[in-house]
Amino acid sequence: MGGFGSGRQSQRATTEELQMIDIRVWHREGLLIPGIRFQNLWHQFPTNTGYADVKVHRNCVQICRPKNFADRSAGIIDYTVSIDRTPCHFGGTRPWFICPNMDCGHRVAILYADSIYACRRCYDLAYQSQRESASDRAERQAAKIRRRLGWDPGIFDAEGGKPKGMHWKTFDTLCDRHEGYTHAAALDILALLKIV
Ligand SMILES: [Zn+2]
Structure with a gap:
């Protein structure tokens, strides 16, 4: 198929x-x-x-x-x-x-x-796997940024500070992107749990 x-x-x-x-x-x-x-x-x-x-x-x-x-x-x-x-x-x-x-x-x-x-079950499963993959993507991107910033790896862990030598502008941009990805991942997870 x-x-x-x-x-x-x-x-x-x-x-x-x-x-x-x-x-x-x-x-x-x-x-x-x-x-x-x-x-x-x-x-x-x-x-x-x-x-x-x-x-x-x-x-x-x-x-x-x-x-x-x-x-x-x-x-x-x-x-x-x-x-x-x-x-x-x-x-x-x-x-x-x-x-x-x-x-x-x-x-x-x-x-x-x-x-x-x-059947309905198949559509539901396809939907779930799609939601999971969208969430996985957001998590992966967020994790990549955390590695670059030297933060703890869990994407829902606390955010760290600016690494030495990094420009504030770069740091702010990365923080914004990180927030966007964690937000997207969180929404996907909530949707899967049918909370939102
Ligand atoms: Zn089926």
């Missing part, structure tokens, strides 16, 4: 903002019959109006949709999503999507589409 979760450095769309397909709805509407083609529409005005063409096969569905609904020349995304069925208590079967993310493969009722289709 090349590029999974990439391209969103700042804020991830919430699951409400992502395009969503729900296999329970398709099942309820009697659409999961091999050979049937239908269009799944989204009407979440104004930003999320779009569609996907769906073709139903025996054990999978083929889903085609424009990469970018605002720019149709950007090409299409053609996805095949496997379907699994589990027996119901009172007879019949219940269909599930198999999450197409190869690291996942869970049975789910809902898939979300951003750059790819994946």
Whole structure:
């Protein structure tokens, strides 16, 4: 799954903002019959109006949709999503999507589409790892400045003084940058802990 979760450095769309397909709805509407083609529409005005063409096969569905609904020349995304069925208590079967993310493969009722289709858990994990890497970057930069200033290594440790021989202007600039990085790292950590 090349590029999974990439391209969103700042804020991830919430699951409400992502395009969503729900296999329970398709099942309820009697659409999961091999050979049937239908269009799944989204009407979440104004930003999320779009569609996907769906073709139903025996054990999978083929889903085609424009990469970018605002720019149709950007090409299409053609996805095949496997379907699994589990027996119901009172007879019949219940269909599930198999999450197409190869690291996942869970049975789910809902898939979300951003750059790819994946389950909510996958999007959450991608989000977390992105947040962690942003925080790591800020920490690394802060640690580099602390080394240059000869301060204790922990980025949340107390700040030290100006090293001998360093110009005050350089020292002030480094202190400002250090503060920016520690602030960014702290915010990321707080966000991960869901405090802010
Ligand atoms: Zn998944």
